[in-house]
Amino acid sequence: MQIITSKDNELIKKIKKLKEKKFRDEENVYLVEGTKMLKEAIDEKANIHTIVVCEECIKDNTIEKELLYEIAKYECIYVTEKVFKSITDVTNPQGVLAVIEKKNNSNNINFDEDIIIILDGIQDPGNLGTILRTVDSIGVKQIIVSKDTVDSYNPKVVRSTMGASFRINVIETENLVETIKEIQKNGYEVIATSLETNNSIYDIDFMKKAIIIGNEANGISKEVQDVSDIKVKIPMLGKTESLNAGVAAGIMMYEYVRKKVSRINQETFFLNYIL
Amino acid sequence: MQIITSKDNELIKKIKKLKEKKFRDEENVYLVEGTKMLKEAIDEKANIHTIVVCEECIKDNTIEKELLYEIAKYECIYVTEKVFKSITDVTNPQGVLAVIEKKNNSNNINFDEDIIIILDGIQDPGNLGTILRTVDSIGVKQIIVSKDTVDSYNPKVVRSTMGASFRINVIETENLVETIKEIQKNGYEVIATSLETNNSIYDIDFMKKAIIIGNEANGISKEVQDVSDIKVKIPMLGKTESLNAGVAAGIMMYEYVRKKVSRINQETFFLNYIL
Structure with missing residues (x-):
């Protein structure tokens, strides 16, 4: 077993460069860290090019034998x-x-899902990771991101997704307004969160809806707001009307889940007791 | 106007030490960064000891004149x-x-609120900050944290609260189990999230409830689970049953809000149309 001992080794230098988006794009690969994430990658049959192992960690038993x-x-x-x-x-x-290797992501939007999540300029890697993780937890398989959204292969994003990166198809669009129009043509109503409306998320049925989550500081851009169909807000009870973007996205996605679960329960009840 | 030019200045060294909990506790002060947070601190009449200003930023107009x-x-x-x-x-x-100066926090729990949020060992500063921000947004004024929860005066926590730090009373308890018993004696039912239950958050009324949010990796500790009254789960639709702690907390807090808003609407309807 040969051990690389120099930081200036060409291969090591090449791997380090993958922290930058430019090189991830060029090589079509990204970095995944830690035992849990590596297990997820193996389970999800991700295309693993190379694994870097710290040899002291083998001796220390930091990495378990099975792995x-x-x-x-x-x-x-x-x-x-x-x-x-x-x-x-x-x-x-x-x-x-x-x-x-990056997922061989299709840029074709799947129009069979109940809801589509759209991100307009999310900047914080932790927020993007958290949103991907929430999307994964509600059984949705894709997300649309504007091109000024933080790179979904950023190491911090990958870390906070807890493996969702391997399952979600992230579709980056050059022109979000055009993509939204395409989504609308395919039967979805597009929902924008806004503080300037009295429509509440509780009054929306979340079937065939596309939900836009805006930038942390500036919200949804004007031109995207202009093409959306419905403005909604999350009713708040405090003095400040402000939520973390990942939390706001989570509350809306789980309002969809709540209504879906309630619909399934009603149908089950109907099938079991009425028929 | 005298300008400090040396990093080794005694005052500067003292301020830098405030990044560590030990010195924040000793001096009973903490650090707040950025123009937005400083404005919030002024608005909320926080007890500001000293403001450090970068003099190049004055020349650059980075800091607005009013501030x-x-x-x-x-x-x-x-x-x-x-x-x-x-x-x-x-x-x-x-x-x-x-x-x-740290808020002159009272350690007396206010038992007049509909819900009490309890954190059992939250470790990520961003998660704690986000949870404080969400608590602030639902009009709740206090939070209970176990002593192994990350320090709420950690600079990263303060940054991600968006000013909630100045408004929320963070009550740190040495013995969370005893504190929970006290909360129960005061008429609250204590809810623990768990994957091993079929109770859904949608079936809970969230009046006079205390909600426990557990550690990111290990959830709620065994002894705390044992004293809780009800186990609930957030129904999920995906393959993985895992949410970020801040998002899970947000979904539960907004299930409270949804029920509260719906109750208020019913009462208003009753008052306006039935009477």
């Missing part, structure tokens, strides 16, 4: 702790990271 | 950009930060 056995099936690079720390982005690295 | 005028009413320290950057925690600092 090491799994890892060995892939192309592995063993590095010293010093080299590993020069690549990692996290404070307490777990000694494994992988270079993974 | 500079307000700032001048307080004890100010002017520093060079180099010194400012040595204190700040953010990538794009706005040139102002303040040393603020």
Whole structure:
């Protein structure tokens, strides 16, 4: 087993560059860190190019035996702790990271889903990651993002998705207004959150709806608001009318879930007791 | 106007130490960064000890005139950009930060509120900040945190609260189990989120309820689960049953809001049309 001991090794330098979007785009790969995420990647049959393993972590038993056995099936690079720390982005690295090929994402929107989530300029990687994780939890398989939204392959985003990155089709659009018009042509009403309306999210049925979540500081851009069909707000009870973008998205997605669950329960009740 | 040009100035060194909990506790003060947060602090009449101003930012007009005028009413320290950057925690600092006295928080729980939010070991500063912001948005004025929860005066927490830090009474308890028993004695039912139940949050009325949010990785601790009255889950539709802690907290708090708004609407309808 050969161990890379120099930070200036060409391969290590190449891997480090993947922290930048430019190089991720060029190589069509991205970085995934930590044992949990690596297991998810293996389970989801992600196309793993290379796994970087910190050899001190093998000795320390930081990486469990079963995972090491799994890892060995892939192309592995063993590095010293010093080299590993020069690549990692996290404070307490777990000694494994992988270079993974980007999902062969289709840019064709799936118009069979009940709801479509659209992000207009989300900037915070943690917020994007959290939103992807929530989308995953409600069984939706895609998300539309404007091109000024933070890159979904940003290491911080990938980390906070808890594996949703491997399952969600992220469709980046050059022209969000045109994409919204296409979504509308396919039978969806487009919902924009706004403070300047009295429509409440509780009065919307969330079937065949596209929900736009705006930028953290400036909300939804004017031209996108202008093409939307319905403005809604999340009723609040406090002095300040302000929610974190990830939380606001979560509340709306779970209003969809609540109505869906209630509809399923009614149908089950009908089938079991009325018929 | 005297300008501090050395990072080794005693006052600057003292301010930098406030990034650590130990020194925040000793001095009973904390740091607040940025123009927006400083305005909130002034509006909320927080006890501002000192404001640190980057003098290049005055020349650059990074700080607006009105705020500079307000700032001048307080004890100010002017520093060079180099010194400012040595204190700040953010990538794009706005040139102002303040040393603020901690709220004279009462440790007495207010038992007049409809719901009480309890955090059992939340570790991520962004999650705590987001939860405080959500609590603020639903008009609740206090939160109970276990002593292993991240410090609510951590600079990252303060930043992500968007000013909620100045309004919410954070009550840290040495013994969460005892505190929960006290809350129960005062007429609250205590709700723990759990994956091992069929009770849904949609079937709970959220009046006189205390809601526990658990640690990001391990959930609610066993001893705390054991004293809770009801286990509930957020129904999900995806393959993975996992939500970010801040989002899960947000969904539950807004289920309370939904029921409260619906109750208010019914009462208004009754008063307007039936009577």
